[in-house]
Amino acid sequence: MVRVSRKLRKWTATILDLPQDVVLDLPRITMIGGLQVTVENHRGILHFSPDNLRLAMDNGEMEVTGQNLIIRNIGAEEVFVEGNILGVQLRAKGKPPG
Amino acid sequence: MKGSWVAMLRGYVWVKLIGGEPESFLNAATKEGISLWNISFTKSGELNFGVSVPDFFKLKPLLRLNGSRTRILSKHGLPFRMERLSRRKTFAVGMIVFVAALFILSTFIWNVKVEGNSAIPEEKILQAAKAEGIYSMQWSFRMQDAASLSQRLALRLPDAAWVGVDKRGTSITITVIDSTKPDKKPLEGPRHLVAKTDAVITRIVAESGRPKVERNDRVRKGDVLISGIIGDETNFKTVVSKGKVMGLVWHEYRIASPLATKTKNFTGVSQDRKYLIIGNRALQISGYKGEEYGSSLTRTSVQRTRLWNRMLPFGTMTEHELEVTEIESELTPTEAKEAGLAQARAEIKVKWGQDATIKAENILHEHTENGKVMLTVLFEVEQSIEMERPIG
Numbered sequence: 001m002v003r004v005s006r007k008l009r010k011w012t013a014t015i016l017d018l019p020q021d022v023v024l025d026l027p028r029i030t031m032i033g034g035l036q037v038t039v040e041n042h043r044g045i046l047h048f049s050p051d052n053l054r055l056a057m058d059n060g061e062m063e064v065t066g067q068n069l070i071i072r073n074i075g076a077e078e079v080f081v082e083g084n085i086l087g088v089q090l091r092a093k094g095k096p097p098g
Numbered sequence: 099m100k101g102s103w104v105a106m107l108r109g110y111v112w113v114k115l116i117g118g119e120p121e122s123f124l125n126a127a128t129k130e131g132i133s134l135w136n137i138s139f140t141k142s143g144e145l146n147f148g149v150s151v152p153d154f155f156k157l158k159p160l161l162r163l164n165g166s167r168t169r170i171l172s173k174h175g176l177p178f179r180m181e182r183l184s185r186r187k188t189f190a191v192g193m194i195v196f197v198a199a200l201f202i203l204s205t206f207i208w209n210v211k212v213e214g215n216s217a218i219p220e221e222k223i224l225q226a227a228k229a230e231g232i233y234s235m236q237w238s239f240r241m242q243d244a245a246s247l248s249q250r251l252a253l254r255l256p257d258a259a260w261v262g263v264d265k266r267g268t269s270i271t272i273t274v275i276d277s278t279k280p281d282k283k284p285l286e287g288p289r290h291l292v293a294k295t296d297a298v299i300t301r302i303v304a305e306s307g308r309p310k311v312e313r314n315d316r317v318r319k320g321d322v323l324i325s326g327i328i329g330d331e332t333n334f335k336t337v338v339s340k341g342k343v344m345g346l347v348w349h350e351y352r353i354a355s356p357l358a359t360k361t362k363n364f365t366g367v368s369q370d371r372k373y374l375i376i377g378n379r380a381l382q383i384s385g386y387k388g389e390e391y392g393s394s395l396t397r398t399s400v401q402r403t404r405l406w407n408r409m410l411p412f413g414t415m416t417e418h419e420l421e422v423t424e425i426e427s428e429l430t431p432t433e434a435k436e437a438g439l440a441q442a443r444a445e446i447k448v449k450w451g452q453d454a455t456i457k458a459e460n461i462l463h464e465h466t467e468n469g470k471v472m473l474t475v476l477f478e479v480e481q482s483i484e485m486e487r488p489i490g
Contacts, residue, residue: 074133
């Protein structure tokens with residue numbers, strides 16, 4: 001059932017030329033240089049340390065690496081991270097990291 | 099969130115998390131809709147974050163589940179500041195006293211102003227206002243409303259046509275408009291109108307009183323023209339006689355009119371000199387090459403510099419010197435006679451009023467002597483001859 005509705009939504013998005021993140025509830029990541037990252041549609045924090053932040057997503061997880069990371073603001077939908085960001089990595093569910 | 103005025107208003111705290119899993123705590127907090135900000139690790143590996151005061155209390159059950167505690171590092175915002183202030187009693191009292199004093203003082207009338215250039219003296223208006231309860235340092239509540247006040251004030255000031263009372267905050271403006279009154283007539287007692295000089299009556303118009311003479315009557319100085327006593331010998335009444343009496347009067351004039359006249363004339367030659375004024379000294383700066391005139395007229399104008407309304411002790415002075423010559427003109431005896439007569443006619447008009455008309459003029463005697471024409475002229479003048487004389 002979920003798969004059918006997912007396909008339908010994807011098809012609608014293609015036909016109507018809509019941005020995929022709006023229709024498919026995908027995370028939207030906005031990055032400003034190496035200073036700020038805003039992640040919308042996250043599903044919670046998996047790990048947080050000054051040089052590593054892992055966020056859960058619908059189908060996988062996202063890792064932000066850097067130095068002196070600070071979560072400026074956290075809400076149910078979005079995280080706003082500041083610091084010296086060195087990398088952003090996305091991992092699909094089930095696949096081993098790396 | 100930090101620094102925004104909403105956070106300041108609600109108050110926020112910087113908190114250190116001790117023990118437990120930071121990740122699961124953060125997830126639980128976001129699930130509850132508690133917003134945390136500036137989440138960071140200290141060097142010793144403790145989680146620091148900021149949270150608003152209402153949210154801080156919502157964190158309590160989450161902390162218990164997570165098995166961790168918090169320590170407040172610092173408190174910010176209005177609630178904490180208010181709490182600190184409330185500990186200073188005198189400060190709070192002072193604030194209340196200030197507001198109370200401001201309020202109480204604003205309920206007083208501070209100044210009463212009188213407007214409208216009225217003939218009624220200001221002291222009298224203020225006195226009347228005081229009697230109605232309008233005076234400075236009066237308590238506002240004890241005063242009636244402006245409409246009834248102005249009405250009652252108008253009753254106290256019968257000379258005023260309209261009185262307006264306008265209350266603006268702590269000041270009251272009383273506007274007084276005078277009623278226009280007819281000019282007061284001077285007090286007049288019963289009187290006669292008598293002849294000023296010997297004359298022959300040409301016209302007599304009596305407004306009140308009884309005319310005693312008729313046209314073409316000859317009157318002597320002091321004769322009653324219009325009597326102020328009306329009625330017969332037994333029943334009479336004295337009145338203020340009024341009227342107009344014209345009569346022919348003879349005036350004899352002796353005129354001496356000179357044959358030679360001197361007139362001063364400008365030759366049209368002039369020169370300017372400029373001076374610089376410092377204090378009460380003048381320094382000439384131009385017009386040194388001017389020539390000396392035999393006789394001259396000098397017009398001086400001084401321009402002082404002004405700074406706003408104040409005179410400064412500096413300025414310039416301009417002297418305009420005009421050359422004057424005296425022209426002597428010789429008149430013929432006829433011209434001199436005409437000039438003399440014209441002057442005499444002007445004198446009559448001035449002396450006996452504009453309604454005096456010259457009916458005839460007779461030259462009785464005329465001779466020329468010592469460069470002068472001597473004339474004796476008899477003018478027959480029609481003029482008003484009445485004069486007031488009080489009865490009794």
